[in-house]
Amino acid sequence: MDGYVNPGNIRVVVVDDQSLVRGGFAMILDAEPDIEVIGQAAEGTAAVRMCADLHPDVVLMDVRMPGMDGIEATRRITAGGNSHVLVLTTFDMDEYLYDSIRAGASGFLLKDAPSDQLAFAVRAVAAGDTFLASAVTRRLIEAFVSGPLPGRQPDLLAALTDRELQVLTEVGHGLSNAEIAARLYVSETTVKTHVVHILAKLGLRDRIRAVVLAYETGLVKRGGQGVPEAP
Structure with missing residues (x-):
């Protein structure tokens, strides 16, 4: 990035403990004309500090990380400002997703989602909508709410x-x-x-x-x- 941020851009922070994953998501999003990655963090504590300083529109948040995990980081970020959190997940992490909803996440994105879906999800969440992948989310919620x-x-x-x-x-x-x-x-x-x-x-x-x-x-x-x- 050259330091210039278009005022109309969607400002994104990417949080994942794997540098290749962080870099890959950042590269995909930076290629979009209306999205700007303004920061990257490897764990929750750094993500919370970064969001307090930068006030991103959207935080792309992994769940399983060393130190503060993505659920607690999501709770603190959504409680402290207007940033929307889009949780990164894989199917083998389903047990964490309901806690993420309760923590304030605005949607879920599979880590292997195609690049156009990634950009679509970021835009949807930034606009105040929810990116659900409806059938997947419905099954997940049913699994954790029995009545x-x-x-x-x-x-x-x-x-x-x-x-x-x-x-x-x-x-x-x-x-x-x-x-x-x-x-x-x-x-x-x-x-x-x-x-x-x-x-x-x-x-x-x-x-x-x-x-x-x-x-x-x-x-x-x-x-x-x-x-x-x-x-």
């Missing part, structure tokens, strides 16, 4: 309208706005508006928190259906 959790009862959903409950149910099933629109016979813009209202009413930061809440309250059950669809 309503203490303190997360269905009355939490009382503020939602019937249509918002339907939309939240479909979000919990891992469907995109376009898929929900097709199932509920409404426009994609209408679904997006409902999602915004749901997040605001429930005090949720992003879509992935809505997925977790749908399971924790019992609105969506493992292998079952939630609120019936309506035209």
Whole structure:
């Protein structure tokens, strides 16, 4: 990097204990015209310090690292500012992913994902959306949430309208706005508006928190259906 950062660029910090992995992700992202890698860290403590100094838009975060792991680093980074964390994972690390969601991660990316998916995920997370890889995320959440959790009862959903409950149910099933629109016979813009209202009413930061809440309250059950669809 030559030190010049376009004010419109998405500013990214890459965190991984393997230098080749860090360098590879940084090289791919720096080749994008709207993304700038502003820092790299090999473990969580350094990542937290770096993010406090640089205030990146997105942090690409490995989970398994020496010293402070990626889950604790994610918790501290998301609590301390507006940076969004995109967790790097492999299928053999599934047991860590639910803790990452609770720590504040905004999405997950497989380490062997193609370069165009990497850039897409970074852009999505930077825009305040969630990169879920919906089917994978749904299976992971189902694996860790077996039913309503203490303190997360269905009355939490009382503020939602019937249509918002339907939309939240479909979000919990891992469907995109376009898929929900097709199932509920409404426009994609209408679904997006409902999602915004749901997040605001429930005090949720992003879509992935809505997925977790749908399971924790019992609105969506493992292998079952939630609120019936309506035209």
